[in-house]
């Protein structure tokens with residue numbers, strides 16, 4: 001490592017929602033495993049992009065989270081995945097959306113970033129691109145868990161009965177209590193869990209990267225794309241500002257282009273800690289949105305905020321490895 005080189009830092013998240021106590025240990029363990037792997041890559045001299053890809057791959061493979069294996073199902077019962085990976089050194093990005101036959105969409109996003117003049121592929125075109133670079137195409141059934149079939153069946157039954165009471169209603173956290181309470185834009189179904197995953201990293205060369213991956217929202221219409229894989233919405237990285245990954249109901253985050261909003265705040269002089277809190281406050285105040293954010297500056301300063309009851313997060317840096325379920 002160079003003298004005065006930046007200290008490798010990795011932040012990951014595994015969604016922001018009312019994580020029940022019986023699921024707390026799985027969330028913490030999944031986040032810790034992603035941190036250990038990603039931070040080891042950084043310490044061995046790997047790039048921020050390598051570390052983010054590896055950390056998100058672990059979270060995609062962990063059925064605890066709504067990304068990759070075990071994701072929420074669409075209204076038709078399939079898993080449809082979205083992911084973005086962005087390199088803050090070059091501003092190159094790779095995104096895929098609505099893929100059904102890739103086990104690890106973040107790895108397909110890496111291929112787009114590295115090997116394509118384009119930034120974004122969707123559906124069958126994304127799968128064909130990944131396959132042309134050696135990724136195996138799987139049967140969608142390999143990503144579908146019985147747990148999720150039951151969850152979808154129950155949700156659709158409640159909807160058919162006109163029951164909409166599974167939605168969180170604000171205020172959801174201590175931060176909200178003093179806020180104005182705009183109309184909550186969250187649809188009535190599906191806000192029971194937001195386990196979108198993401199990671200942001202700073203490597204010893206001073207470069208930032210960010211990645212976000214999701215199965216989207218429960219009972220979503222096939223073809224719906226959320227914030228996670230859209231550049232500047234659920235994910236963004238620029239060495240001149242910060243790296244960010246968001247989780248939460250995607251539509252309000254998209255309307256505010258909230259990832260870029262947060263990194264711009266850092267470029268304007270806010271610390272990542274302050275900018276993260278401001279972004280979540282803005283999401284709620286402007287659109288009644290709920291979610292969580294991780295934000296990492298080029299000097300290794302970290303910001304984490306959420307306005308949901310819980311958020312699975314972890315940080316690995318020179319001070320060690322920490323995980324938590326609230327901040």
Ligand code: GLY
Nearest residue numbers: 216226248249250
């Ligand atoms: N934030 C994930 C989604 O709305 O798709």
